[in-house]
Amino acid sequence: MASAAQNQEGVPEILRKQLAVAVRSIQWSYAIFWSLSAAQQGVLEWGDGYYNGDIKTRKTMQAMELTPDKIGLQRSKQLRELYESLLKGESELAYKRPSAALSPEDLTDAEWYYLVCMSFVFSSGQGLPGRALANSETIWLCNAQCADSKVFSRSLLAKSASIQTVICFPHLDGVIELGVTELVPEDPSLLQHIKASLLDFSKPFCSEKSSSPPYDEDDDSDPLCAKVSHEILDTVALESLYSPGEENKFDGEGVYELHGNINEELHLDSADECSKGCEHNHQTEESFMVDGINGAASQVQSWHFVDDDLSNGIPDSMHSSDHKSESLVNQAEGFPSSKDENMSHIQLKELQEGNHTKLSLLDLGIDDGAHYRKTLSAIFGSSNRLTENPCFLSVEHKSSFVSWKKGGMVKRHWPGIQQNLLKKILFSVPLMHGGCTHRSQKEICRKYCPVTMESDNFCEEHISSDKRTENEKFMVLRSMVPYISEVDKASILSDTIKYLKKLEARVEELESCMYSVDSEPRPKRNYTEMVEQTSDNYDNKKLDNHKKPWINKRKACDIDETDPELNKFVPKDGLADVKVSIQEMDVLIEMRCPSREYILLDIMDAINNLHLDAYSVVSSNLDGVLTLALKSTFRGAAIAPAGIIEQALWKIAGKC
Amino acid sequence: MENSSQESHLRSENSVTHESPYPLYAMAVCGQRIAVGSFIEDYTNRVDVVSFEPESLSIKTHPSLSFDHPYPPTKLMFDPNSSSRKSSSNRHLLASSGDFLRLWDVGDSSIEPVAVLNNSKSSEFCAPLTSFDWNEIEPKRIGTCSIDTTCTIWDIEKGVVETQLIAHDKEVYDICWGEARVFASVSADGSVRIFDLRDKEHSTIIYESPQPDTPLLRLAWNKQDLRYMATILMDSNKVVILDIRSPTLPVAELERHRACVNAIAWAPQSRRHICSVGDDSQAFIWELPLPPVAGPNGIDPMSMYSAGSEINQLQWSPAQPDWLAIAFSNKMQLLKV
Numbered sequence: 002m003a004s005a006a007q008n009q010e011g012v013p014e015i016l017r018k019q020l021a022v023a024v025r026s027i028q029w030s031y032a033i034f035w036s037l038s039a040a041q042q043g044v045l046e047w048g049d050g051y052y053n054g055d056i057k058t059r060k061t062m063q064a065m066e067l068t069p070d071k072i073g074l075q076r077s078k079q080l081r082e083l084y085e086s087l088l089k090g091e092s093e094l095a096y097k098r099p100s101a102a103l104s105p106e107d108l109t110d111a112e113w114y115y116l117v118c119m120s121f122v123f124s125s126g127q128g129l130p131g132r133a134l135a136n137s138e139t140i141w142l143c144n145a146q147c148a149d150s151k152v153f154s155r156s157l158l159a160k161s162a163s164i165q166t167v168i169c170f171p172h173l174d175g176v177i178e179l180g181v182t183e184l185v186p187e188d189p190s191l192l193q194h195i196k197a198s199l200l201d202f203s204k205p206f207c208s209e210k211s212s213s214p215p216y217d218e219d220d221d222s223d224p225l226c227a228k229v230s231h232e233i234l235d236t237v238a239l240e241s242l243y244s245p246g247e248e249n250k251f252d253g254e255g256v257y258e259l260h261g262n263i264n265e266e267l268h269l270d271s272a273d274e275c276s277k278g279c280e281h282n283h284q285t286e287e288s289f290m291v292d293g294i295n296g297a298a299s300q301v302q303s304w305h306f307v308d309d310d311l312s313n314g315i316p317d318s319m320h321s322s323d324h325k326s327e328s329l330v331n332q333a334e335g336f337p338s339s340k341d342e343n344m345s346h347i348q349l350k351e352l353q354e355g356n357h358t359k360l361s362l363l364d365l366g367i368d369d370g371a372h373y374r375k376t377l378s379a380i381f382g383s384s385n386r387l388t389e390n391p392c393f394l395s396v397e398h399k400s401s402f403v404s405w406k407k408g409g410m411v412k413r414h415w416p417g418i419q420q421n422l423l424k425k426i427l428f429s430v431p432l433m434h435g436g437c438t439h440r441s442q443k444e445i446c447r448k449y450c451p452v453t454m455e456s457d458n459f460c461e462e463h464i465s466s467d468k469r470t471e472n473e474k475f476m477v478l479r480s481m482v483p484y485i486s487e488v489d490k491a492s493i494l495s496d497t498i499k500y501l502k503k504l505e506a507r508v509e510e511l512e513s514c515m516y517s518v519d520s521e522p523r524p525k526r527n528y529t530e531m532v533e534q535t536s537d538n539y540d541n542k543k544l545d546n547h548k549k550p551w552i553n554k555r556k557a558c559d560i561d562e563t564d565p566e567l568n569k570f571v572p573k574d575g576l577a578d579v580k581v582s583i584q585e586m587d588v589l590i591e592m593r594c595p596s597r598e599y600i601l602l603d604i605m606d607a608i609n610n611l612h613l614d615a616y617s618v619v620s621s622n623l624d625g626v627l628t629l630a631l632k633s634t635f636r637g638a639a640i641a642p643a644g645i646i647e648q649a650l651w652k653i654a655g656k657c
Numbered sequence: 658m659e660n661s662s663q664e665s666h667l668r669s670e671n672s673v674t675h676e677s678p679y680p681l682y683a684m685a686v687c688g689q690r691i692a693v694g695s696f697i698e699d700y701t702n703r704v705d706v707v708s709f710e711p712e713s714l715s716i717k718t719h720p721s722l723s724f725d726h727p728y729p730p731t732k733l734m735f736d737p738n739s740s741s742r743k744s745s746s747n748r749h750l751l752a753s754s755g756d757f758l759r760l761w762d763v764g765d766s767s768i769e770p771v772a773v774l775n776n777s778k779s780s781e782f783c784a785p786l787t788s789f790d791w792n793e794i795e796p797k798r799i800g801t802c803s804i805d806t807t808c809t810i811w812d813i814e815k816g817v818v819e820t821q822l823i824a825h826d827k828e829v830y831d832i833c834w835g836e837a838r839v840f841a842s843v844s845a846d847g848s849v850r851i852f853d854l855r856d857k858e859h860s861t862i863i864y865e866s867p868q869p870d871t872p873l874l875r876l877a878w879n880k881q882d883l884r885y886m887a888t889i890l891m892d893s894n895k896v897v898i899l900d901i902r903s904p905t906l907p908v909a910e911l912e913r914h915r916a917c918v919n920a921i922a923w924a925p926q927s928r929r930h931i932c933s934v935g936d937d938s939q940a941f942i943w944e945l946p947l948p949p950v951a952g953p954n955g956i957d958p959m960s961m962y963s964a965g966s967e968i969n970q971l972q973w974s975p976a977q978p979d980w981l982a983i984a985f986s987n988k989m990q991l992l993k994v
Binding site for chain 2: 372377403426429433640
């Protein structure tokens with residue numbers, strides 16, 4: 002097992018784990034501890050390291066998959082072994098190396114970089130580590146691959162490995178170096194975080210606890226929940242739950258969340274209450290394949306924890322009160338007790354309910370735990386307003402409030418709809434603003450990106466342009482088809498279908514009657530009846546000649562008109578048309594709709610309500626069709642968007 | 658009327674009432690100025706700015722300090738810096754949310770519109786805002802949340818969008834800043850999420866409603882002690898107190914209202930006090946033990962007040978820590994704490 006204690010050059014195994022923890026928590030590529038050489042004075046040489054970057058070929062001796070951290074430790078060890086074997090000389094390569102050991106061709110560039118680093122030695126003030134130690138300062142080097150080789154002697158190597166950021170800081174009697182293949186701008190909080198994580202483990206560890214038999218993944222009845230206690234050290238329990246290489250599916254028994262809570266405290270920064278549910282889920286994602294996650298039904302929860310040994314360090318840090326207060330993880334104040342409370346009535350159901358959405362969090366990967374911690378440290382670091390003023394609420398005689406008495410209130414009959422106003426403000430008021438595409442956008446978001454919603458790209462482009470044009474087209478469609486009041490796509494489409502059917506029917510009717518226009522006298526029909534006919538009854542269309550109200554009306558008017566073209570008049574698209582165009586404060590409204598009593602009054606009324614002052618109106622009533630061109634200007638600051646104006650006018654045009 | 662409310666009404670010398678011609682919802686307090694927004698389910702709505710005279714315990718209305726708003730404003734808020742400014746310069750910036758985020762300059766005798774912050778690409782279509790929050794530490798930053806599931810962060814000095822995040826799966830109902838670049842939001846999907854602008858790709862769910870998809874309607878972050886947040890659920894009489902360091906598990910659930918809770922506000926000058934108002938026309942002030950540990954029966958409020966009808970809105974401003982503003986039906990009342 003990789004965790005078997007192995008001393009290398011006098012640096013305790015612990016250090017490697019510290020490095021592992023530190024670098025894993027921030028997801029950087031490697032961590033190296035340069036220690037002062039025993040042989041030469043003031044010279045830094047390779048002490049220990051942990052490689053956390055990309056791996057090309059994995060070679061393990063065990064059949065079972067290990068946790069990533071164990072893998073990482075093993076990998077680092079293998080790299081070291083490779084280095085040593087390379088040192089010894091090529092002649093021994095062929096037969097000395099066991100089959101499961103690494104060979105040079107198995108390594109990625111970053112791994113090579115790490116390997117080659119092992120050969121480096123820095124005298125005082127030389128290179129990045131040398132300077133860090135000599136000046137006792139932290140060096141944060143961005144764009145390491147472009148750095149001057151005087152500043153960073155391995156810059157060319159870094160270039161080949163794409164290592165872009167390297168930081169060095171003195172630690173204990175040497176220098177810790179961390180590097181990553183991304184460009185990370187200088188971040189003091191990150192530094193603090195790393196240092197904190199290193200310090201936490203600088204305690205002697207107890208011996209490793211033996212693991213109980215691996216936990217059966219289907220066994221939900223975990224008797225260990227009762228054992229959950231302050232001590233945390235139910236590592237035994239945890240180990241028994243842990244079955245490496247398998248995805249543990251649980252039906253959301255909250256107890257696992259519970260253990261997850263404990264567990265993820267064991268992991269990385271101990272006593273880190275902040276990253277409870279979320280983080281452990283992220284770890285699970287990282288440790289096991291994502292393919293275990295299926296839908297909302299099952300919940301993939303599995304754990305990995307750094308090392309059994311580490312867990313022993315945790316209770317100390319949990320209880321200790323002598324931690325640096327600036328380290329965010331040491332919010333020991335009151336926390337253990339509240340944790341107790343939390344555990345005792347842990348609302349398992351709540352967690353299990355909540356867990357199904359954690360699946361989405363799982364996509365975020367392990368990063369999130371570290372990110373959340375960074376966020377928390379940012380919050381608490383900058384907060385300096387913890388003014389304690391508990392006495393301000395002395396109940397003076399002048400206060401409006403009375404002391405609370407249980408049962409002081411007579412029971413009243415509460416209104417049926419609770420939170421009425423609040424709900425209206427949140428649910429219906431936004432919808433009052435017409436012309437909003439929220440629902441379609443929402444549907445789109447849900448339909449097209451159910452998983453990716455939580456994933457990496459929370460960015461504006463998510464509402465991508467083609468979806469927006471689609472929405473806009475829907476809106477255009479909506480504005481073309483009258484009598485639509487809904488905003489959602491489904492009803493727009495169904496209303497459009499209905500409307501199209503009506504139109505088709507009418508067109509057919511008109512075409513057929515065009516040829517038999519002159520033959521019979523038509524009875525004159527009422528406007529309203531006619532309009533109603535067209536709007537309601539077109540589904541049961543009648544092609545009878547004596548039911549051509551539209552044309553009839555036309556014909557009746559024709560007697561007075563001399564314009565021959567009216568004979569062939571076929572109503573254009575739709576019964577009504579409303580066009581609103583806005584230019585700064587001026588609004589031009591063009592309308593065409595079947596005329597009726599008081600319609601002009603209604604239009605002016607509507608415009609007035611929208612805070613528009615009409616200054617020019619040209620209208621004509623032709624053939625029962627009102628054509629209107631209205632110019633107006635906004636009265637005040639409240640500018641209504643064109644959509645709202647159109648909507649209001651459509652309502653009027655459509656009314657009969 | 659019950660005894661307790663009569664009692665409260667008898668203490669009228671300690672509460673100041675402003676009666677408005679229309680029902681009120683949105684409210685903002687800035688020093689002695691209070692902006693109240695109407696709730697009329699129609700296009701024409703108004704926002705009035707009244708001033709409070711603590712000496713005479715009266716409220717003065719200014720007919721000129723008023724403006725129209727399309728549909729009810731969902732939230733009003735004064736520039737957080739203006740409370741610290743000397744009152745000699747009486748110009749305050751007021752923000753209102755509805756279809757867009759609008760900024761108004763409230764002077765002594767008039768209100769001038771300053772800006773309409775509209776992020777929609779198309780001129781006609783917008784995503785109406787349910788709420789917003791003005792960052793106290795970085796006052797040029799306002800975060801808005803909308804029913805299109807996004808949160809938009811505005812730089813109001815430049816009048817541009819700093820960033821827009823898709824925050825939730827469903828409509829976002831409230832947003833609250835914790836730090837210059839950290840905010841939290843609640844949504845119809847029932848989760849409280851914390852976002853960090855430094856790391857826009859990740860967010861953390863720190864609480865989810867026990868019944869999945871129970872919308873969380875309001876959120877309040879304790880500005881005196883950033884560890885704690887409070888939120889309320891739809892159709893629930895509970896105020897859920899969360900500790901951001903321990904996600905998913907609420908630290909306390911305050912369940913003493915006899916009807917649903919409508920609004921919550923942390924005390925501006927104390928770490929441990931929070932006020933909640935509800936449909937039972939009660940306003941409770943709770944004192945949370947630190948660290949919040951629930952007794953077997955839960956936590957009782959410290960003090961209470963009964964109003965005439967369901968209390969819809971609550972504002973506890975740092976500029977007036979002694980006075981709590983509530984709104985019920987068409988009245989706005991200032992209560993001495």
